Amino acid sequence: MSGTRARVSGPDVNGSSADGAGVSGSDVSGTGVNGTGVKPSVTPGVRFGGVSFVWRPYVVLVTLLLAVATFLVFCLSISIGDFPIGLSRVMATIVGRGEQVDEFVIMDLRMPRAMAGLVVGVALGVSGALTQSIARNPLASPDILGITGGASAVAVCLVTVSGGAAAAVVSSVGLSAAALAGGLGTGLLVYFMAWRRGIDGFRLILIGISVSAVMEAITTWLLVTADVRDVARAQAWLVGSLDNRSWDEVWVALWCSLALLVVVMAVAFQFKPLHLGDDVAAGLGVRYSRVRAVLLLCAVLLAAVAVSAAGPVPFVALVAPQVAMRLARCPTPPLAASGLVGALLLIGADLTARTALPITLPVGVVTAAIGGPFLVYLLVRANLR
Amino acid sequence: MAAQYIIDAGPAVADGAAGAARLAAEDVTVGYGGRTVIDGLDVKIPPGVITTIIGPNGCGKSTLLRTLTRLLKPTAGTVVLDGEDIGRLKTRTVAKKLGLLPQAPVAPDGLTVADLVARGRHPHQSWLRQWSSDDADVVEKALAMTGVADLADRPVDSLSGGQRQRVWISMTLAQGTDLLLLDEPTTYLDLAHAIDVLDLVDDLHESGRTVVMVLHDLNLATRYSDNLVVMRDGAILAQGHPRDVITAELLEEAFGLRARVVDDPVGDRPLIVPIGRTHVRLD
DSSP: OOOOOOOOOSOSSSSOOOOOOOOOOSSSOOOOOOOOOOOOOOOOEETTTTEEEEHHHHHHHHHHHHHHHHHHHHHHHHHOOOSOOOOHHHHHHHHTTOOHHHHIIIIIIHHHHHHHHHHHHHHHHHHHHHHHHHHHHOOTTTTTTTTHHHHHHHHHHHHHHHTTGGGTTHHHHHHHHHHHHHHHHHHHHHHHHHBSSSSSSEEEEEEEHHHHHHHHHHHHHHHHHSSHHHHHHHHHHHOOOOOOHHHHHHHHHHHHHHHHHHHHHHHHHHGGGGGOOOOHHHHHHHHHHHHHHHHHHHHHHHHHHHHHOOOOOOOOHHHHHHHHHHHTTTTSOHHHHHHHHHHHHHHHHHHHHHHHHSOOOHHHHHHHHHHHHHHHHHHHHHHHH | OOOOGGHHHHHHSSSSSTOOSEEEEEEEEEETTTTTEEEEEEEETTSSEEEEEEOTTTTHHHHHHHHHTSOOSSSEEEETTTEEEEETTTTHHHHHHHHEEOOOOOTTTOOOOHHHHOOOOOOOOOSHHHHHHHHHHHHHHHHHTTTOOOGGSBGGGGGHHHHHHHHHHHHHHHHOSSSEEEOOOTTTOOHHHHHHHHHHHHHHHHTEEEEEEESSOOHHHHOOSSSEEETTTTTEEEEEHHHHOOHHHHHHHOOOOOEEEEOOOOSSEEEEEEOOOSSOOOO
C-alpha cells in the first residue's frame, strides 16, 4: 500500500500481533489469521424478532433466586406475629384466594409493613447502585451524598419547632412530605455544588460529606434545644422504622418508586458506557452529562422517597449494590439485583428486629448490624483469593 | 510563525492523500474557562494515512485532538467531519464515523476483555436491539485483529499495560469506524510494548483506516507516521511528511531542543539524536 514506507515482516515483538482481519466498514484483503488460532468467546445474545439482549445466564439466575428469596421473606414477614398465620395461607391471601378471617390481619395490619419494607428496600438498593456507578466509587451512597442527612434535619425540624401544638399537622404524612422535600433539596444542593463543567466522583463525595456534616449538626442542635417529648418522637423517626405504616403512605411510596424505576429502566441502556469514564462514553456516542443528570436525579428521588417512608434506614443503600455485585459476579452494580438485595436486607432486618431479639428494635439498628459485617466478610473473602 | 516549514500535505504524502480531508479544523479557537489554548487554528487530516501531532508539553496537542473528536467545543470556528459541522451532528452519528481512545482510560475492576470490547458496539445498538449477531461477529474480529482473542475471558485489570492498550484499541475497532483518534496510545508503556502497540496501529492503517494520534516520543512519531503536525503555543508550526519536516532547526524552534538529525540506520526516516549536556563529544 504505502510505497514510501518500508515494512519489516517478521515475528512481532510480543508474538501476538495479528494482521489485516477487517472489522466492519473498512474491510481489506487480509489473511485474517489470528496469532493464536483461538476462537474468542464473545458473550452470546438472545433474540426475539427485532429485540436482542446479551445473555448472561448466571446473572439472570442470581436475580431470579433473589426475587424468590425476597418473596419468601416477604411472606414470612407477614406470617410471623402475635397471631401466627401459616405461609401457605399468607400466599393464598396475597393471590386473592384466602379466607376472610385471615384477610383483615394480612391485608390491613401486616401487609403495609411488609410492603413498605419491599418498596423502601428496592428504592434504597437501586439508588445506591446508581450513585455508586455515577461516582465510580463504592463509597457514594445516598447516606454519604447528604440526602439522608437533609431529610433528617428537615423532619426533625418539623417535629421539634412545631412542637406539640401542631401535632395533628405533623402526622406521619406531613413528616414524610417534609423528609421528601429535605432529601430532594439537599441532594440537588450537593449536585449543583459539585457541578463544575461536569461531575467528578470525588468532588461529589467530598461535598456530600460536608453537607451531611452540616445537616447532622443542625439535627443535633435541634434535638438538644427541643422539648423532651418531641425529642423522643424525633429520635424514634431518626433510627428508621417500618412500624405503624398505613396503606396511604405505602401507596404514595410505591407509585413514586415505580414511576422512577420506569425512568431508570428507560435510560439504563445509555448508562452502561458511563462506567468506562466520560471521554470513552462520549466517544461511544453517549451524551453523558444529560444521562448522568437524569439518573442522579432519579437516585436522589428514590432515596428521598425511601427516607420519607421509613426514616433514614442506614447502610442498605451502601451495602446492597456491593452485595449484589459480588453475588452476581458483575464488575459494576447490577440494578435489578441491587434493588432485590436491598428489599431482602430490609425485610429480613425488620423480621429479625421483631422476632429474634428479646426487645423490639427499630429496623435501622439491625440493618447496620447485619449489613456491616456482611460487607466486611465479602471484602475479606475477596482479599483472600 | 515559521511559515516556511509548512509543507503542503498533498504531494508530500504518497498514498492516497489526494482525496478531500474527512476531518478538518477550520479557524478553531479553544480554551478552558477564560484561558485560550488554541487560537484560530486550521488543520486538515489527510485520509488513509497516520497523522501524528507532536509538540512540547502544554502546546495544545491533546486539546487539538479533543477538539477534533468533539470532546471539547471550540469557542469559535468549526470542526468539519465528512463535510458537516461536527457540533451539529448527533453524538451517536459521530460515534459511527469516528473512533476515539482517550489517554489512559480505566475499566471497572473485573470487567472482562470480551465485555469491554463489546461496549464498542454501543453506537450501533438501541434499547431493544442491545446485542445482535452482527455485534458478536464484529467483536470477534476486533479481538482477533488486535491479538487479544485468547485473553477474552480475562479481567482487563489483570493484564499488562501493553495488553490492556491492545484491548482498548480493540474496543475502538469494534466501533467499526475507519477514522481512529488515539490520545497518547503509548503512555506508561516500555519501549518494546510501545513498538508493539504502534505496529498494531500501523496494521490498522494498512487495512485502510485513517489514524490521528498524539505521541510524545519524537523518533516513534517520525517512524510511524506519514504526516506530522508540529505544534507550539497552540499553533501549527509545520506539517508534512517526517522526511520533509524534521530538521534540527525545527526541533530547536518547536521544542527548544538541540539535536542532530541523522539517517536512521534501520529505517528510511530521519532519526533524532538529542544533544544533552553530558557524555557528548561534539567534533
